Amino acid sequence: MRLSNVLLLLAATDTNLNSNLNSNLDSNLDSNTQQPPADVSQSNTNTPSSLTPPHPPPGYLRRTFPSLPWLFLPDLLTYLRCLSIPLFTLTYLLPSTPRFDSGITSSLIFALASLTDYLDGYLARRWKVCSDFGAFLDPVADKIMVGTAIILAAGEYGRRLSVPAAVILGREIGVSALREFMSGLGKRNLVKVGYLGKVKTAVTMISLTGLLISPGQTRFYGILTEGLRGKIFEVSVYGIWLSAILTVASAVPYFSAGFKVLREN
Secondary structure, three states: OHHHHHHHHHHHHHHHHHHHHHHHHHHHHHHHHHOOOOOHHHHHOOOOOOOOOOOOOOOHHHHHOOOOOHHHHHHHHHHHHHHHHHHHHHHHHOOOEOOEOHHHHHHHHHHHHHHHHHHHHHHHHHHOOOOHHHHHHHHHHHHHHHHHHHHHHHHHHOHHHHHHHHHHHHHHHHHHHHHHHHHHOOOHHHHOOOHHHHHHHHHHHHHHHHHHHOOOOOOOOOOOOHHHHHHHHHHHHHHHHHHHHHHHHHHHHHHHHHHHHHHHO
16 A cells, blocks of 8 residues: 555656646747847847948948948948038148148038048948938038139139139028928928939039139149130130030029929828
């Protein structure tokens, strides 16, 4: 009788252990099913200096210098363009000396700043590192830079440039206001920059680069003669008038879209 009681007790204990183990396994499986593992790829993509997918594979420079913060390079170029505005303005206003030509120096600074306008947008699109602040600051820097240069040129040469200067500046102010209005309605994509607007910007920057050189005696290692500087200036005057025409033509689609939205509302 004692042996049978012991056997019954052992059997009951084994049954309780099995049921407890099964319940613990079921609860662990349920908890693992309800809480999936964290996405590792999301945590890795937040590293500022590493261009991981969905960014394209690195090129030669990014492979050679992987520790550099390439992610911020487009925005950095935009910041440098903003800093160039007071730099070429002050340089242009300085008097020239036998060893320093203010017109050529300010023209070179403006030309380099204009190149960054293309480069920062190209890198941001190619590397897929567009930022909201960069998208806001880029057109603002362009407008301030172009407006400053054209005011300097118009103040120097008066009537020959006053009309295109007024047209270009008026168009920039009007289109900027229109974009803010359309953005408030959630329809900013209707007034995004078109191909003709990009051509206008390129023609304007090239023409202003020539106008900032200004005619005068050369002090640039004999490369630019006085006659060549005069020819560059004359071509640049025609270029800024062409830019004024392109300015009006490129603004027509923007304001047409704006008036259409106004009629709909």
